[in-house]
Amino acid sequence: MTKQRKKKKRNTFIVINILLLIIIGTLVYFLTTDKKEEKNIQANQPVDPLENSLKEETYYIEANLNRYLTYAKDKNLSPSKIIADVNCNLDKEKYKDTIATNLQDNNLMLVNKYYYLTEDYEPDDLITLNAKYNTGINSQMRKEAANAFMEMSDAATLDNIIIKNASAYRTYKYQTTLYNNYVERDGKTAADTYSARPGFSEHQTGLATDINQIDNSFENTDAFKWLQKNAYKYGFILRFPKDKEDITGYQYEPWHYRYVGSKIANQLQKENLTLEEYYAYYIQNKNSN
Numbered sequence: 001m002t003k004q005r006k007k008k009k010r011n012t013f014i015v016i017n018i019l020l021l022i023i024i025g026t027l028v029y030f031l032t033t034d035k036k037e038e039k040n041i042q043a044n045q046p047v048d049p050l051e052n053s054l055k056e057e058t059y060y061i062e063a064n065l066n067r068y069l070t071y072a073k074d075k076n077l078s079p080s081k082i083i084a085d086v087n088c089n090l091d092k093e094k095y096k097d098t099i100a101t102n103l104q105d106n107n108l109m110l111v112n113k114y115y116y117l118t119e120d121y122e123p124d125d126l127i128t129l130n131a132k133y134n135t136g137i138n139s140q141m142r143k144e145a146a147n148a149f150m151e152m153s154d155a156a157t158l159d160n161i162i163i164k165n166a167s168a169y170r171t172y173k174y175q176t177t178l179y180n181n182y183v184e185r186d187g188k189t190a191a192d193t194y195s196a197r198p199g200f201s202e203h204q205t206g207l208a209t210d211i212n213q214i215d216n217s218f219e220n221t222d223a224f225k226w227l228q229k230n231a232y233k234y235g236f237i238l239r240f241p242k243d244k245e246d247i248t249g250y251q252y253e254p255w256h257y258r259y260v261g262s263k264i265a266n267q268l269q270k271e272n273l274t275l276e277e278y279y280a281y282y283i284q285n286k287n288s289n
């Protein structure tokens with residue numbers, strides 16, 4: 001190879017390298033300026049005022065933001081109502097896309113029109129309430145709940161109030177018969193407003209009890225008034241309150257109580273929360289507290 005050819009080859013090599021550097025430099029320049037512009041566009045975009053007010057709400061859950069905004073469209077709802085509804089899955093159809101109840105939640109397990117128990121679920125610590133605490137045929141509860149119930153009933157007795165269980169644990173099979181009878185009598189739409197479909201009844205948890213008389217007149221009794229004041233101290237909550245019917249998915253039931261333990265019952269009472277609201281915020285969205 002002559003000296004000249006060697007020189008020519010070296011020059012070509014240098015030119016190619018310079019060209020490559022120019023191409024890479026141009027690419028880097030365009031890529032970074034694109035990102036900068038994108039950032040500027042994002043920063044200049046006005047934030048939806050609703051989004052801001054949602055974020056100020058106590059029970060706001062970041063992961064639900066898009067669902068809040070979609071749910072709020074064409075509705076005239078307050079931010080707290082939007083949050084309560086979506087946290088409780090009201091943007092979803094009842095009995096559709098249902099979720100298996102997490103049994104590990106123990107006293108706080110959620111069973112409603114979105115969360116279900118399987119046909120074979122039966123609590124392994126059921127005990128039968130003593131006859132003096134009982135008027136009905138479904139007289140079993142989970143041990144801790146049963147003991148709390150008897151303690152509550154004893155305390156009521158000291159105030160001359162009678163508190164007795166009329167219906168506690170129900171098997172899947174029992175609920176099937178009950179629900180089917182209601183459907184036959186009133187039709188499915190009506191039955192769904194007051195009776196749970198099999199697998200979706202809280203009575204299958206062994207943590208629920210219908211007290212004294214299963215009708216709305218129970219609201220006018222001294223026993224009901226006593227429960228309003230004292231049930232939470234023993235870990236029981238009025239599960240389907242009057243002003244939360246859309247959230248629980250059930251009509252007001254003054255007689256239906258649910259055991260959650262006294263610590264949580266206290267908090268629900270204080271914050272005026274249903275189990276649905278508590279569950280969404282404090283259990284599903286664990287990072288929030």
Ligand SMILES: [Zn+2]
Nearest residue numbers: 208209210256
């Ligand atoms: Zn009930």
